[in-house]
Amino acid sequence: MSVGRCVSVMIMLVALSGCREAGRESAAPPHADSPYVARAEKEVYKAFAELQRQDDAERKQGLAVRKLLRGDPQRKWIALTFDDGPHPDYTPRLVEILKRYKVKATFFVVGKMAEQYPDLVRLLYQEGHAIGNHTYHHVNLTRLEAEQIAVEIKACGEVIQSLTGHAPHLFRPPGGDYNPTVAEIANALGYWLILWTDDPGDYARPNEAILKQRVLDQLSNGGIILLHDGVPETIDLLPQLLDYLKREGYEVVLVDRMLSSEQPHSANR
Numbered sequence: 001m002s003v004g005r006c007v008s009v010m011i012m013l014v015a016l017s018g019c020r021e022a023g024r025e026s027a028a029p030p031h032a033d034s035p036y037v038a039r040a041e042k043e044v045y046k047a048f049a050e051l052q053r054q055d056d057a058e059r060k061q062g063l064a065v066r067k068l069l070r071g072d073p074q075r076k077w078i079a080l081t082f083d084d085g086p087h088p089d090y091t092p093r094l095v096e097i098l099k100r101y102k103v104k105a106t107f108f109v110v111g112k113m114a115e116q117y118p119d120l121v122r123l124l125y126q127e128g129h130a131i132g133n134h135t136y137h138h139v140n141l142t143r144l145e146a147e148q149i150a151v152e153i154k155a156c157g158e159v160i161q162s163l164t165g166h167a168p169h170l171f172r173p174p175g176g177d178y179n180p181t182v183a184e185i186a187n188a189l190g191y192w193l194i195l196w197t198d199d200p201g202d203y204a205r206p207n208e209a210i211l212k213q214r215v216l217d218q219l220s221n222g223g224i225i226l227l228h229d230g231v232p233e234t235i236d237l238l239p240q241l242l243d244y245l246k247r248e249g250y251e252v253v254l255v256d257r258m259l260s261s262e263q264p265h266s267a268n269r
């Protein structure tokens with residue numbers, strides 16, 4: 001990478017998220033409601049249809065990507081995922097609700113947030129939730145050079161490993177933005193790419209009735225639901241959603257359960 005390119009990548013990283021040292025020094029960035037929501041609002045999440053088109057293109061090119069777009073659709077099961085935490089106010093509330101319903105979820109944490117709130121990562125781990133990698137600075141990896149992609153993924157993985165004693169093996173690219181280079185690097189670092197089928201757009205904060213309707217409209221066997229840590233409406237939605245899933249006979253599982261029968265580019269749709 002040229003010096004100029006390297007500098008511009010660094011400037012972009014700093015502009016997006018603050019440098020590692022700054023992240024340590026400052027508390028959560030100021031925002032009327034939530035810095036997590038403010039960040040997520042800027043993100044454009046890929047729709048399931050778009051992820052499927054990308055999947056088709058990879059298959060046509062013969063790329064063997066270790067990736068999960070959905071679990072086995074023959075089984076009435078669902079995986080709940082929460083991105084962008086941990087969050088000092090909301091993570092404990094999510095944990096409390098999940099505990100009440102005896103449900104485990106998969107949390108894709110941002111490295112610098114995990115570093116800032118280590119006790120919350122330990123809490124998630126102690127409660128039996130799965131902890132996945134969501135990059136260190138929450139950046140769009142498709143805009144970075146290979147070297148920087150690896151740095152983002154490795155840095156988050158190291159924080160998680162230092163707090164839980166286990167190297168994570170689940171990775172979700174911010175916004176669902178990935179390309180063959182990102183997939184190759186993540187796979188080479190030992191990760192599965194975990195995407196989603198069901199994105200109700202909770203980051204934009206529609207009320208819980210709208211959120212619930214969107215989740216239910218997209219609900220399907222083997223579905224992976226994308227929600228966010230740090231969104232009050234998601235806290236309001238969660239008990240209703242868990243009641244519904246229980247009533248309808250869905251088994252709520254960790255992503256790992258869905259992965260156990262997967263092969264690269266096998267029955268993941």
Ligand SMILES: [Zn+2]
Nearest residue numbers: 083084174175
């Ligand atoms: Zn995210």
